[in-house]
Amino acid sequence: MLILILLPVAFLLPPGAGAGEIIGGRKAKPHSRPYMAYLQIKRGDKRSRCGGFLVSENFVLTAAHCNGNKITVCLGAHNIKQREPSQQKLSVRLRIPHPQYNRETHNNDIMLLQLEHKAKLNEQVGLIPLPPAHQGVQPGTVCSVAGWGRTSAHNKELPHKLREVYLKVLDDQTCLKYPGGTYSKYNTYTMMCVGDPKKSKGSFKGDSGGPLVCGKTAQGIVSWGPVSGSPPRVYTRVSTFIPWIQATMSRLQP
Known part of the structure; x- marks a missing residue:
């Protein structure tokens, strides 16, 4: 297992919350963010999407409110409507939302996804480092x-x-x-x-x-x-x- 710890969206929403979309942004350079994961979520007969990010060869981090009955992870994607050669589609073995996640307050909105198989790391699929424990980000950053x-x-x-x-x-x-x-x-x-x-x-x-x-x-x-x-x-x-x-x-x- 490879873990990097370095110094320095969905429609399954809690009441009153809005999941993430990009407003006022721009198209990203293809594969410039190799850690990005596209999550296809099934919850009963409903389908939705979320983002996530690869933090280990077999773990993706995402939000707990992105949970569902079944989640498929797509790595190495830029255009999700095309079958790009770079894409790796992986089933999720285990969904591990934080045990104290609260849908009403949105507190502890974090979930780990253990992948069925390890991702193949390359130029289009890579890991992103996590911060040290309890290290804050300065306002204005x-x-x-x-x-x-x-x-x-x-x-x-x-x-x-x-x-x-x-x-x-x-x-x-x-x-x-x-x-x-x-x-x-x-x-x-x-x-x-x-x-x-x-x-x-x-x-x-x-x-x-x-x-x-x-x-x-x-x-x-x-x-x-x-x-x-x-x-x-x-x-x-x-x-x-x-x-x-x-x-x-x-x-x-x-």
């Missing part, structure tokens, strides 16, 4: 998020090609003191407040579970926000969960 989610709160069409957008990390008080109590369930220990409220840029439906990348490290996971799609959006704070991630992966290794 510009990070990026990518996904195959909706490009507008009004346009329900989903893009075929990976899109990306750059966003600023905000201080916790921006979400805590936001007018109208929009973020009343915000938890400073497990969540990050991301995206300038004055700019129409952010993640939305279909991008949930994708990584917020700061430098070359996955610091956040697309989690929830206003159903209008307006920023700021809330991301799961990955560094808080490093002990759980490491312990879970170690326990499940053959």
Whole structure:
């Protein structure tokens, strides 16, 4: 097993939450984010999509609200409507949502997926480092998020090609003191407040579970926000969960 720990979306939503989409972004350079995973989710007779990211040869990290009865992971994808030679489609052996995940408060919105087989690492499929435990991201840091989610709160069409957008990390008080109590369930220990409220840029439906990348490290996971799609959006704070991630992966290794 190869694990990197370095220094430095879905429609299955909790009530009132909006999963991730890319609003105000651009098409990503093909295969420039080899860690990205496209998740096809079945829940009963419903189908949805989410993002995720490869953190080990046989583990993908995503959001707990992306859970379903069956999940198929596609790695090495840029255009998800084409059968690209780079794509690796893998079944999920185990879905491990955080044991304290709460659908009502969106707290602990993180899930590990153990793949049925190891991914074949190459130029199009690779790992992304995780941060050290409990290492925060300074407000003002510009990070990026990518996904195959909706490009507008009004346009329900989903893009075929990976899109990306750059966003600023905000201080916790921006979400805590936001007018109208929009973020009343915000938890400073497990969540990050991301995206300038004055700019129409952010993640939305279909991008949930994708990584917020700061430098070359996955610091956040697309989690929830206003159903209008307006920023700021809330991301799961990955560094808080490093002990759980490491312990879970170690326990499940053959």
